[in-house]
Amino acid sequence: MFVAPHIEWAALSPVLILLGAAVIGVLVEAFVPRGSRRLVQVVVAALALGGALVAVTWRWTVVQQDGPSSLVAGALREDAPALLFQAILLILALLALLVIADRARGEDAFTPTASAIPGSEYEGQARRAGLAQTEVFPLTMFAVTGMLVFPAAADLLTMFIALEVLSLPLYLLAGMARRRRLVSQEASLKYFLLGAFSSAFFLMGLALLYGYAGSVHLADIATAVPLVSGMDGLLLAGSALVIIGLLFKVGAVPFHSWTPDVYQGAPTPITGFMAACTKVAAFAALLRFVYVVTPGLGWDLAPFLWIVAILTMVVGTVLAIVQTDMKRTLAYSSVAHAGFLLLGIIALDERGISGILVYLLAYGLATVGAFALVTLVRTKDAEGNLVGEAGHLSEWAGLGRRSPVLAVCFALFLLSFAGIPLTAGFTGKFAVFGAAVAGGDWPLVVIAVLASAAAAFFYVRIIVLMFFTEPATGEDGSATTVVRSEGLTAVAVVVCAVGTVLVGVVPTAVLAVAAQASKFLL
Amino acid sequence: MSILNYLVLSGILFAIGGTAVLVRRNAIVAFMGVELMLNAANLTLVTFARMHGDLTGQVIAFFVMVVAAAEVVIGLAIIVSIFRTRGSASLDDASLLKS
Amino acid sequence: MPETLLGQSPLTVLILVPAVVAALVWLVPPLRRLARPIGLVTSALVLAGAIALAVGFDVSAANETQFAQVADWIPAFGASYAVGVNGLGLVMVLLATLLVPVVIVAGWNEVTLPATVGDGDETAERKALDYRRAGWVALILVLEALMIAVFASRDIFLFYVVFEAMLIPVYFLIGVYGGANRRYAAIKFLLYSLAGGLLMLAAVIGYFFVGTDQGPQAFLLDQAPGLDAAGVPLITEMLLFLGFFIAFAIKAPMWPVHTWLPDAAQQATPGTSTLLVGVLDKVGTFGMIVLCLPLFPNAAAAAAPVIIVLALISILYGGLLAIGQNDMMRLIAFTSVSHFGFIVLGIFVGSATAVTGSMIYMVAHGVSTAGMFLVAGFLTQRGGTQDMGAYSGMQRITRVIAGTFLVSGLASLALPGLSGFVPEYLVLLGTFEVAPWMAIVAVLGVVLAALYILLAYQRVFTGPPSANHAGMPDLNGREKAVMGVLIAAMLVLGFYPAPVLDLLTPLSETVAALVTGGVA
């Protein structure tokens, strides 16, 4: 009576590689001497990400040939968009890993030991002893595993578990900043509480949809839509709750309140990682859910998504303008980007899918690069000791004069955020806005264009600050300085910058791949 | 008596849990609110499983318990580490992060 | 002129050369010290190339795109890399390539170190200065490449991209090398332009989806059908038209979106102002001719009366405000607002004569404004202020400055024999044919022009010589050469405009027909 499920090991290889790397990472913590732990962890993580990327590429060729298929009793769906989302995720995660692993001035961005009470004697001892919280790497690998499953999840339960697998490590990582420990711990708590809150919504949505269709497979729910009558409320509310759960993760207004605090408090490399990768994963899942389940809804959810998209674009932009902290500014700008991306979701056609893919790639490259640069800009007190990252915008004044290359790269990422032509951001915006226009949502596009214009203001303000303002010296003699990276961050920044330019100037290849992937098959 | 009653009960519990998260300032209480929401969803799942005559709902509820257990471990670890730092688990005391 | 180099259009080469040199000058430290000579040689070569292009141009087919090159760029968006010039494009390319070397020579010593740098360490100071100069030259060369690209682009998308990209070098030229209030001016310029650019972006996207062709070459200008042919409702066409038109109106500053120009011109260095007003702002009127009219003829025809009124207001408003200015650069900026009013009037009034006038006006105004900005720059550099009240009787102290200013000013107010006369006459004539009352209003603008030029001359150059400026040096050889080239150009355009007219007349028939709604 019991039939053992067939498991497609080959197709699962990307996930398995990462899961294996995460477990090995945990074992490394136990068995490798402290001195060489970090090196081993970095190598294992990098190899795993690279290997998974190779595996995804191989699966892409297989899928191109054999067409999409369902894996492990229908838990996963291996199709072109899923693989492309996974590839983007892995590329961004690899870049983010470089930043996470970097030790500018011999210090990484993480507390020597998260268990120490901030400011205690023990913490000082740990710092002097050169401890390192190398659990960061296996935790990152677990998060990437969850993210990798997320775009491919074909039933709501797998999606829910993947959501948790990607979230739990991030809650922990957010609390491990080396400096400003209190703020970091608080970010961790806020992220955790609101994340758990949102997963409760997701779960209730799942339960209602199960009640509606008697199954949690997206395909079954979609087929049930025209057949089942009398329970439309369950379907509608269930879909809305699931979407709300996902909107929390992408940071759409009004479910964005965690974003600025968490982005500011988390260690900056982690901020870059989650800002880029979580958004990719969550939008992938949102896309799959909306495109597979809701078309049958006859667009009852459209007004809801419209309002969320408009609010997200407008609130994100307006609040970004009034910020004075660099990471908070970037956080609100990422909220605004979520709004632009929602246009692609609402468009509900193939153009929307490829548009979102391109936009996410562009946004991810700029985000990882920008946060990588934020890790290098530090404040120095009167005695010349490094105090921490330069958070306040005014501390970025005059950077263009002292470190022109860094400032030019940062300006490039900002221009990409702003969507200036010849940067990747423009390609993404054009693709998504085009999809929305084709879908008939031109009022949204008008609002989006206006929001972009307003957003350009604060990006330009930062550029002005860097190039045209005299460097400021604080009253206490503190000043801003740029530390040299160990090399890894520099590599990540260069790759991001080159990618941003390439996707901006010659996007044909990327667009072609995205167009190939834009067929969602049940 | 119909199984609808169970659904109404779960709806009430879900709403109370959600309100607790939004209203209460103590992290532990807010977290318990989340747990209540998860349990409410479980009751819904179990009820629907009975309605459909299909055990999938129960299996999902079981998964939720596992997930919740892992979440509780992480959450409480975070809360304890914050408490050790500041001697309070109130979300109001945690107000360093202000725009 | 070789038709092709490595299979590329000569225009592509003209675009690439300054861009590559700019990158080299900025990035290779040993070249920085030689930045200015390298920049001059490069721009001279480009000018030679452009002249060779003009020689090879088939005047009998001035209406058609020549030296064309089309390559796929982003097929998914319907965008191609397409360059080529017709008569108008060629003339504008010539104008741009002429002004760049002139500006480099004129601004040879313009770039200095800011006061904050330089604590006595000479080598460091020297290095900082070289770096700053290299940046200046690189920005100007990049700008040159973009200017050629924008006038040569035959693809709507490419045009848009270059149009936006031009903001960046100008922004830095104003913001880094400008006067005391440069940041404010630079940001004002950027925000205005960005707002316009984004509206244009919305219209570009809209055009793509509204138009009939959504294929990989949908944006190709020479194949792009006007929307009237696509059966698009007038309201949609009008919205898209406005998206383009507002962007261009901001660029070619028209009342009421002109307010960034006086600030930018006041704060920028004279060289930057020359390029900005002399060439860049022409992209606005150029865009009106090559994009707005052919793509949205119905909307253009419908909107023409309103636009003409705005143009007339610009003429009068610019003239009146120019009279009230104390700052020399602001004065020239406001005169330009007035002149751009003439150009727009000529484009939209619907007469072939007027359109021809507008096209020549774009060139003539480029040359005369360049003369005025540069000579005013030479004066203010010596006098230390742009305030006209500080000068008096300068014609006795600096004769050549006074003379060249007068010639440039007279060219600007359309004295017969100088460059401004032919175009202004043509515009007024064309306007009079269609709507006499408009011509009468516009003539008021001519009177105002005489007033503001001559009043300015009177205040600065006549009267008792000011004691402060006694012994002020006159133009040196380098500066004389600059002004000589410009004045020669003014004279040529004034006495022998026939070659230029030949290039432009065939086009203007088509354009005028679009506005009047007739069939070409």
Next chain:
Amino acid sequence: MTEMTISSGEAVLFWILAPLMVMGALGLLFARRTVHIAVAVAGVMVGLAVMYIANEATFLGVAQVVVYTGAVMMLFVFVIMLIGVDSTESLKETLTGQRWLAALAGVGLLVLMGAITTRAALPAPVGLAEANADTNAVGVARILFSDFIFPFELTGALLITAAVGALSLTHRVRLGAKFGQKEMAAAKLKAYGAGASSTLITNRPNPGVYARHNSADMPAVDAAGEPVEASITTVLRIRGQESNLPSAEELADAGRPYGQGEEPAAVPGAADERKELEQ
């Protein structure tokens, strides 16, 4: 499939349990002491377990008691004990009106959930008699290990993450030499020998133990009748939880035991000390 009927016994059970559970849940909103809330919520969990069994989910019912009531809620209580049983939350609002807004959102949620569940025309329940033919646990296991094998394996990642996370947030490696009882004694003697008068070689004095007050928060009394501060543990002092010595009148008033119905007054200075510690 046959249609299931719901027995009246189940109805009685429901109507007894449901109000109790709602009341317990309301404790989340209105109770002040965290520990009360935890116990109330644990009660709700037990109620849920009973309801699961009533809904033919025997396995889940047992798991609910073991996992939720037994492990999760006890973990909560444990942490509450660790943090301080009587820690109450301040009722002041950081953002004005935020509480009302939140309450409004809660009411909205309630209305929404009510509308969804009551307005839906649910089909007649099928019941699980058939699915539970080989006992409920076997039925659950069959689905768990076939349809949901992938998520099941994936939860492994979740559990490892939880373990790694909890360890890295709480476990401390020992840095430097071990400082045990022996070393401490040696250090104390050394300090005493060096002439530090404040150092005690012996233990600190015990808290006061009296006929009526044998709790650790009551200070010992020295020969002059003054309280000995060092006799109370630092933790209590920092929290301001030590009791005052009973006054003479109170001692005379033998009828009333000390400490009922009034909060012990905080010792002056304790608040400052607490602040210092937090900084």
